[in-house]
Amino acid sequence: MAFSIQRARSVGSSVLASTLRGWRGSSASRSVQQPPLLPELFDREGCAHCRFVREALTELNLDVRIVPIPLGGTRFRTRLMEVSGSDQVPFLVDPNTGTQLGGSDQIVQYLFSQYGNKSAPAQLRATGPNVLKSKLATVVRGSRGLEVRPSKPVDQDLTLYSFESSPYSRLVRERLCELEIPHKLVNIGKQQRADVGPATFRLHLGEYKPLPNTKRASMLAEVGNVQVPYLIDPNADVKMFESDDILQYLNQNYAL
């Protein structure tokens, strides 16, 4: 019973975090093309400014490699210092254009002009009110996804299917950050009305059909379901749904 109350609180506070940010990072563009090489984002899940970049990535329908830089973490800090000359996050490395950028406003604007052919929406800019709401989102999550937890390094990157505002996916992203586990972040935001709602209770009658030729359509064909979070761990040949199971899996296999 105590456990399920804890779980309800965790999901509830994650819903509140998304609400504070006005559910930015829910819908995804239908048209943006993924560049051939995976951009890298040095990221801290609980960092207010990193959140704007991840919201932009979902809205632009872009996948990236997440390099987690939790406070107190050392695994990727040297690499971040080498590429950026500082330990500040967010920091983006885009090998497709040779771009290396720090600062959420600069990164968000770059992503929208390079991959969206438009200006970034005002709600993703680091204005005082937006930063305050993003910081509050971290506060309501009890500052999860900010500080390092001791962990074993992984040989190969994991893959996480997610979208930024997904309350269940946030729980997993926080843990991946705390455990300094690098991963490919596959963003599958909502592209049509039928995508809205939990996988088991969509706001849509009849069989669920993602838009053709999308990541959602590929996921349905390959995995048989479109639901996030979905974790792939090539180190153990594991593929799994359900945030609670994924958290337990990460704790058992990578936390020290």
Ligand SMILES: N[C@@H](CCC(=O)N[C@@H](CS)C(=O)NCC(=O)O)C(=O)O
């Ligand atoms: N019990 C699942 C719930 C997962 C869930 O409902 N995820 C939502 C997003 S928060 C989803 O996949 N919705 C369907 C969709 O986006 O197409 C868990 O804890 O992982």
